[in-house]
Amino acid sequence: MILTATTILRKTPLFLPRSSILSPPRNFTSISPNPLQSFNSIFSNRQLGFPGLTKKQMGQGYSRVSAISGGGSGGSSGGNDGGVFGGSSDDGAGGEGDGGNQSKWGLFAWYMDLLVKSPVLTKSVTSALLNLVGDLICQLAIDKVASPDYKRTFTFTFLGLVLVGPTLHYWYLYLSKLVTVPGASGVFLRLILDQFFFAPIFIGTFLSTLITLEGRPSQVVPKLRQEWFSSVIANWKLWIPFQLLNFGFVPQQFQVLASNFVAVIWNVILSFKAHTAVVTK
Known part of the structure; x- marks a missing residue:
């Protein structure tokens, strides 16, 4: 993880992900000669399911992924082909009597339930914790300080709580309502708005605050x-490949959760950028 962050810190040219990054689902056996048509078919047909979770816990998680692109929430609660997060191909939630699945998915189910009951608070606390981890990694592994500056870490963590988590929650929610085009076209529209409109503004706001x-x-x-x-260039190089997958395959209510895993790397970068000494010319 740290090697990845260090590499991104270097001023390398902007790159975009190769087409192979968007791997088709396992039951997608034929590829259309038209790449966009193939891409659309993946977003139109793929479903997500989580074994061991009830419909109440999942909320809209049983909707078809096409609902992300404004296709409505009229998906079924049936099984999937393994899904982005793995799982079974059985119909429904996998049976609540399956003790092994219940145990395996218990913590994840609990977190998903918190997201349904208190989405803003849950995402804010999660962002705060990830900001804390990112800043400590930056100080200890990149800055190589003997002892962390806990006041700096507290401030960085506090912004994750009051700025990053709530802002991302409402931005993704607004974005899903703003762009109602289905399929791949909707995914790319979201990506453009997120990375070329929202991200530069948010990075400037975060650094200034x-x-x-x-x-x-x-x-x-x-x-x-x-x-x-x-910082914006580093953001594009990390987040554009990831967000292609995030907007394309992850239901809207899980997008911040998915982003948080990559956010650890991003927080290391952002902490480094924020605390690099200003060079006086």
Whole structure:
């Protein structure tokens, strides 16, 4: 993970994922000569299911993935072909009498239930914890400090709680309502809006707020001039490949959860960028 973050920190040219990153589901046996048609068919037909979870716990998780693209929530609660997160191909939730599955998915089911009952609070606390981990990794593994600056870590964690989590929740929710085009076209529209409109603004806001809370308001403008653009480029290089998969295969209510796993790497990068000394010209 740290090697990945360090590599992204270097000013390498922007790249986009190869087409092979969008692997078809296992029951997708034929490829249309038209790439866009094939891509659309994947998003139109794929379903997600989670063994050991009840419909109440999953909420809209049993909807077809095409619902992400504005196709409505009229999916079935049937099984899948293994799904993005694995699982069985059995119909329904896999049976509540299956003790092994219940135990295996218990923690995940509990977290999903929290997302349904208190989505903003759950995502905010999760973002705070991931910000904390990201900043500590940055200090100990990249900055190689003898002892972490806990005041810095607290501020970085606090922003995850009050800024990152709530903002991403409402942004993804708004984005799913804003773009109602189904299939691959909707996925790419979301990606464009997310990465080329929202991300640059949010990165600037985060850096400015962090530096101000750390008691360095006079450095906001110099810091943005020095680090904002390279941060946006690093963001594109990490998040564009991931978000293609996130918007394409993950139901809307799980998108922030999925993003959080990649966010650990991103938080290391962002912490590094935010605390790089401003070079006076």
